[in-house]
Amino acid sequence: MMDISLHLLDLMQNSARAQATRVVLSISEDREKDALTVAVIDNGNGMDEEEKRLALDPFYTTKKGKKVGLGLPLVVQAARMSGGDVKIESHPVSGTKVEVTFSLSHMDRQPLGDIPATLISFMAGNPEIELCFQYAGDQGAFSMTSSQLFSHEEKETLGQIALLSLAEKRLRAGLARAGFRPDGGGVIG
Numbered sequence: 001m002m003d004i005s006l007h008l009l010d011l012m013q014n015s016a017r018a019q020a021t022r023v024v025l026s027i028s029e030d031r032e033k034d035a036l037t038v039a040v041i042d043n044g045n046g047m048d049e050e051e052k053r054l055a056l057d058p059f060y061t062t063k064k065g066k067k068v069g070l071g072l073p074l075v076v077q078a079a080r081m082s083g084g085d086v087k088i089e090s091h092p093v094s095g096t097k098v099e100v101t102f103s104l105s106h107m108d109r110q111p112l113g114d115i116p117a118t119l120i121s122f123m124a125g126n127p128e129i130e131l132c133f134q135y136a137g138d139q140g141a142f143s144m145t146s147s148q149l150f151s152h153e154e155k156e157t158l159g160q161i162a163l164l165s166l167a168e169k170r171l172r173a174g175l176a177r178a179g180f181r182p183d184g185g186g187v188i189g
Helices: 006-019 049-055 071-081 115-125 152-157 158-176
Strands: 020-030 037-044 083-089 093-102 132-138 140-145
Touching: 006 037, 006 071, 006 083, 006 093, 006 115, 020 115, 071 083, 071 093, 083 115, 115 132, 115 158, 140 158, 152 158
Parallel strands: 020 132
Antiparallel strands: 020 037, 037 093, 083 093, 132 140
């Protein structure tokens, strides 16, 4: 995968497949500590210790008809290549938290990517899931939930494409107010 946002989309899709009704995506940038931390937290069907171990094996998948499950192994590789790591907390009844850390300035860190487009893609494909997004950076913070993005009137009068376009506009504006800026990854960013 070319950027971190695609890893995040894959992790959020794992949450959807685990029958989550709520998914939280958290992104924290701390330039002073040279740290980028992203987390996907859900209330879906979590994993026991054996499933957590197997989930890191690229040749294990729970998807019927597939022979590989590359999502978690690829994000682990991306994190470790850039001086970071992955922590997985999961319990069969209470859901899963995948936290990924990267060194912000590491030359091998992938770009963060188009976060608003990633969120919109997830919302479009999973309208029944409440998406909560949190961003914190050195210049500010921004948070939103998918249910807060639209007024009752907007939901009643706008079609799905218009709603998604409006959501993207609001996400980009909120992130800009918080000082978020897309980056080129590692040393370039």
